[in-house]
Amino acid sequence: MEEYLRPSLKSNKPICFCDMDGCVADYDKRVQENRVAGIKEHELTRAKNAYKDLELIPGAYDAVQWLSEHFDFYLASTSPWSCPDAWMQKRIWAEEYLGKVVKKRLILTHNKGLLKGDLLIDDRIANGVADFEGTFIHFGSLQFPDWDTTIEWLKNGDGQKIFERFEVRQRILKSKCYR
Numbered sequence: 029m030e031e032y033l034r035p036s037l038k039s040n041k042p043i044c045f046c047d048m049d050g051c052v053a054d055y056d057k058r059v060q061e062n063r064v065a066g067i068k069e070h071e072l073t074r075a076k077n078a079y080k081d082l083e084l085i086p087g088a089y090d091a092v093q094w095l096s097e098h099f100d101f102y103l104a105s106t107s108p109w110s111c112p113d114a115w116m117q118k119r120i121w122a123e124e125y126l127g128k129v130v131k132k133r134l135i136l137t138h139n140k141g142l143l144k145g146d147l148l149i150d151d152r153i154a155n156g157v158a159d160f161e162g163t164f165i166h167f168g169s170l171q172f173p174d175w176d177t178t179i180e181w182l183k184n185g186d187g188q189k190i191f192e193r194f195e196v197r198q199r200i201l202k203s204k205c206y207r
C-alpha cells in the first residue's frame with residue numbers, strides 16, 4: 029500500500045502555494061489604469077468587477093502548468109473582506125485564465141502563515157507570508173524578477189533543494205513503514 033507524507037492529499041510531490049495578484053494576475057495594472065481615471069485603490073477594491081478579467085502576468089500560465097506538474101500546486105490569495113463578490117471573481121478568474129490544473133486548488137485566506145507546505149511564491153510578505161515555514165520565493169524581487177528566472181531557479185538552481193528535502197522525508201517515511 030502506498031504511503032504518503034500527507035495522507036489526505038494522496039500526493040507524492042512537494043506542496044507549492046502561489047499568490048494571485050502580482051504573481052499570476054496583473055492587478056497592479058488595473059490599479060494604475062483606475063488611478064489615471066481618478067479611482068483610488070481602496071475604492072477599486074470595493075468596486076464591482078475589480079478582479080474580473082485581469083491580464084495574466086507574462087509567463088504565468090506556463091509557470092503554473094510547470095508548477096502543477098512538479099508540485100502539489102495551490103493558489104493562495106487574500107480577497108478583500110469588504111467585497112464578497114471579489115471572492116467569486118477570483119474563483120472564476122482562476123478557471124478561465126489558468127485552466128483545469130487549478131480546479132479545487134484555490135485557497136482564500138488572510139493568514140498564509142497557517143499554510144503547511146514546501147514552497148510559497150508571493151510578491152508581498154503581508155497576510156502571514158512572513159510566518160510561512162517552508163521556502164519563500166519573493167516574486168518581483170531582485171532575485172526573482174519574473175517567471176523565467178523563478179522556474180529556472182526551481183529547475184536548475186538552489187530550488188532543487190526543495191525536491192531533495194522532500195525525497196529525504198519520503199525515504200524516512202518508507203523506512204518507518206517497511207521496517
Ligand SMILES: [Mg+2]
Pocket residue numbers: 047048049050051150151152
Ligand atoms: Mg500579491
